[in-house]
Amino acid sequence: MLNIIQAKDIKDRKIVLDADAVVIGSGAGGAVMAYKLAKAGMSVVILEAGPYVPSSEFNEELPDMMELLYEDGGAQTNKDGDLGVLQGRCVGGSTVVNGCVTFRTPDFVLEQWQQEFGLNNLTMEALRPYYEEVEKNLSVHENQDYEINANSRIQIRGCDKLGISWKRLHRNTRACAMTGHCLAGCKTDRKQSMLVTYIPWALELGASLYADTKVTKIHTEAGVAKGVSARTSDASGAVVADIKVNAAIVVCAAGAIQTPLLFLESGIANSSAQVGKNFACHPSSAVVAEFEEDIHPWRGALLGSYVDEYMHPDKGGFILEGGGSGPIEMALSTEPGTGAAHLDFMSKIKNYATMVTLIHDHNVGHIRLNAGKKEINYAIADIDFPTMKKALSAAAKIFFAAGAKRVYLPTVSRTVLESESDLGPALDKLENEVHTLRMVSYHPQGTMRMGADKSAAVVSPNGETHDIKNLYVADASLFPSSIIVNPQITVYALSAYIADGITHDRATTLA
Numbered sequence: 001m002l003n004i005i006q007a008k009d010i011k012d013r014k015i016v017l018d019a020d021a022v023v024i025g026s027g028a029g030g031a032v033m034a035y036k037l038a039k040a041g042m043s044v045v046i047l048e049a050g051p052y053v054p055s056s057e058f059n060e061e062l063p064d065m066m067e068l069l070y071e072d073g074g075a076q077t078n079k080d081g082d083l084g085v086l087q088g089r090c091v092g093g094s095t096v097v098n099g100c101v102t103f104r105t106p107d108f109v110l111e112q113w114q115q116e117f118g119l120n121n122l123t124m125e126a127l128r129p130y131y132e133e134v135e136k137n138l139s140v141h142e143n144q145d146y147e148i149n150a151n152s153r154i155q156i157r158g159c160d161k162l163g164i165s166w167k168r169l170h171r172n173t174r175a176c177a178m179t180g181h182c183l184a185g186c187k188t189d190r191k192q193s194m195l196v197t198y199i200p201w202a203l204e205l206g207a208s209l210y211a212d213t214k215v216t217k218i219h220t221e222a223g224v225a226k227g228v229s230a231r232t233s234d235a236s237g238a239v240v241a242d243i244k245v246n247a248a249i250v251v252c253a254a255g256a257i258q259t260p261l262l263f264l265e266s267g268i269a270n271s272s273a274q275v276g277k278n279f280a281c282h283p284s285s286a287v288v289a290e291f292e293e294d295i296h297p298w299r300g301a302l303l304g305s306y307v308d309e310y311m312h313p314d315k316g317g318f319i320l321e322g323g324g325s326g327p328i329e330m331a332l333s334t335e336p337g338t339g340a341a342h343l344d345f346m347s348k349i350k351n352y353a354t355m356v357t358l359i360h361d362h363n364v365g366h367i368r369l370n371a372g373k374k375e376i377n378y379a380i381a382d383i384d385f386p387t388m389k390k391a392l393s394a395a396a397k398i399f400f401a402a403g404a405k406r407v408y409l410p411t412v413s414r415t416v417l418e419s420e421s422d423l424g425p426a427l428d429k430l431e432n433e434v435h436t437l438r439m440v441s442y443h444p445q446g447t448m449r450m451g452a453d454k455s456a457a458v459v460s461p462n463g464e465t466h467d468i469k470n471l472y473v474a475d476a477s478l479f480p481s482s483i484i485v486n487p488q489i490t491v492y493a494l495s496a497y498i499a500d501g502i503t504h505d506r507a508t509t510l511a
């Protein structure tokens, strides 16, 4: 067990703490930030809204673990209710429940950030040491043969038949036990999430972490950050303590939905009127195909390979990941029918393969407070809908080339393709309307846009808000555009980069 202060440990109703820095959120951005600041000799307090759940308590049952480890018990959706928006809410944040896939930010994305948003500091050369640092610390490696499961081998077979380019995924695991339960948390600590890496390292260096503690307000004075107020609640929701942290440096890393909400609640740093705007999320769907052979797609490493052929926006702007999934996810991602049709669908579950689509979407959504409640506004832009269809089409063709008997498209109403000739007519029928596709976002991003122009961006190129001195953001909300690939490495690298800027400035001031 880590030395983390939880609601059950707290005796005082009011607590006041002083620190050099307070970090809001203990996920990808928060954990790396806390470690780097503590390593530089700063006193650091981390406040995390979610519970501390040691891996020994993970039971490998996805519904139970969603309830325990995910935001809104896994039920967070957009306002229309046709997009599940998944985020972790626990010590370690989304890194505890993620699929371990790692990508560096693509060159063409960084180039766009330089050209359109004035982020001339974020070149591949400048970020390379940060990628290397986090990849080494998190045991990132290219999947070995034994980490390519039967589900991914189907994807590879189809790609090879069609001459389509694919690659092995990289993942942050150590001696993966290949149980396929990544999204329910890794019971054996092989996933190198923040829960088992940067958080314990930060604690060892003197940082303290309060779990069950939600920051409710960021305090500023004359345009300078001063600290935060937070509330610790027990599992029933009863308030146990009010905590105030006075700190010269405030870093918000509460994720792409909660960070803008906290800024809006605090009424700060919004002279650009961009707080909560420019939300993107890589809307994903899963194409399911039935084969003669047994696949057991939930067995083995969860994610083995991906199709990179269409990754560049000029070539399509999407990737397809060979992501295995269990019976529950498969029944959710496709319309399984009811009664006899449902039984028939489920009885063949071991013969299914799945492919996950990720598109390079435009930043058309926004997060706002509506009567004090969170509201996630996002619908696929008309400009992105053809990309979504192209991704579904490519996945279906790869499956048929691999020998699929039939393919299920992830539509709200049932769409079963008995052969490739059914594909065109089925896609032609799809209009960009609400509740057309079954979609989920694993990658919310972009609501606290980083950019050089303070009238168009909330956060400056060094991670500090344009409006408030010593108030930083270090999470996925920084991305000024969607990045197409799985984002954890980009978040870690940006957070590490911003942390070095903070410690360098501090050293200069103290000298």
Ligand SMILES: Cc1cc2nc3c(=O)[nH]c(=O)nc-3n(C[C@H](O)[C@H](O)[C@H](O)COP(=O)(O)OP(=O)(O)OC[C@H]3O[C@@H](n4cnc5c(N)ncnc54)[C@H](O)[C@@H]3O)c2cc1C
Pocket (backbone or CB within 6 Å): 024, 025, 026, 027, 028, 029, 030, 047, 048, 049, 050, 086, 087, 088, 089, 090, 091, 092, 093, 094, 095, 097, 098, 099, 100, 101, 102, 103, 183, 213, 214, 215, 216, 253, 254, 255, 256, 258, 259, 262, 442, 443, 444, 474, 475, 476, 477, 485, 486, 487, 488, 489, 491
């Ligand atoms: C199911 C799933 C699968 C994924 N798979 C992958 C993958 O394979 N590869 C990949 O690269 N990415 C993946 N991701 C995404 C990746 O994990 C995230 O992009 C990354 O963790 C985002 O980092 P963050 O710091 O922005 O937020 P998070 O890691 O989500 O951390 C934010 C933390 O802040 C806390 N918080 C929120 N509000 C407050 C508040 N007011 N006060 C205090 N604390 C607060 C939250 O509880 C949370 O713990 C996946 C995500 C999910 C949900």
